[in-house]
Amino acid sequence: MNDSGRDPGAARNRENVYEVSKLDRGTVIDHLRAGTAVRAASVLRLPPSCPMMLGVNLESERLGRKDIIKIRHYELSEEEAAKVALISPDATLSIIRDFSVAQKIDLHPPIAFRGLIRCTNDVCITHSEGIRGRFFVASHDPVTAACEYCGRHITADHFEFEKNA
Numbered sequence: 480m481n482d483s484g485r486d487p488g489a490a491r492n493r494e495n496v497y498e499v500s501k502l503d504r505g506t507v508i509d510h511l512r513a514g515t516a517v518r519a520a521s522v523l524r525l526p527p528s529c530p531m532m533l534g535v536n537l538e539s540e541r542l543g544r545k546d547i548i549k550i551r552h553y554e555l556s557e558e559e560a561a562k563v564a565l566i567s568p569d570a571t572l573s574i575i576r577d578f579s580v581a582q583k584i585d586l587h588p589p590i591a592f593r594g595l596i597r598c599t600n601d602v603c604i605t606h607s608e609g610i611r612g613r614f615f616v617a618s619h620d621p622v623t624a625a626c627e628y629c630g631r632h633i634t635a636d637h638f639e640f641e642k643n644a
């Protein structure tokens with residue numbers, strides 16, 4: 480990467496390179512666990528040609544290593560934010576409007592939720608009856624969800640996310 484021509488002061492602080500304020504409008508998902516950005520991006524239903532940047536394995540004081548997603552001209556739905564929280568608990572969501580942070584949200588997995596994921600138990604009644612799953616979070620780190628219908632515990636690595644409508 481050629482950094483010449485950039486403000487040398489910005490390079491001194493590596494976190495500054497990814498400064499959020501450069502988005503005119505959009506969303507920054509920060510403090511994602513390292514290695515989760517691609518999966519988190521995959522649960523978003525972005526419009527075609529929506530610009531998105533992924534940063535992977537960046538230095539972080541809080542996490543050691545972290546991932547980050549910047550999306551231009553897009554704000555996450557509540558469902559998308561909940562899915563991201565299930566993939567990477569304790570990520571932060573910043574809504575950018577007019578080049579500044581309009582809202583900053585600490586994401587946490589919901590305590591109980593309907594839908595979002597599918598039960599991985601093939602014989603669960605949710606599949607045979609075609610009903611949306613209901614889950615509660617049985618443990619936080621890594622996130623484990625328990626199906627209210629069959630009791631199956633599903634860890635975050637095995638979540639099969641519903642497609643958003």
Ligand SMILES: [Zn+2]
Pocket residue numbers: 598599600603604605626627628629630631
């Ligand atoms: Zn189930």
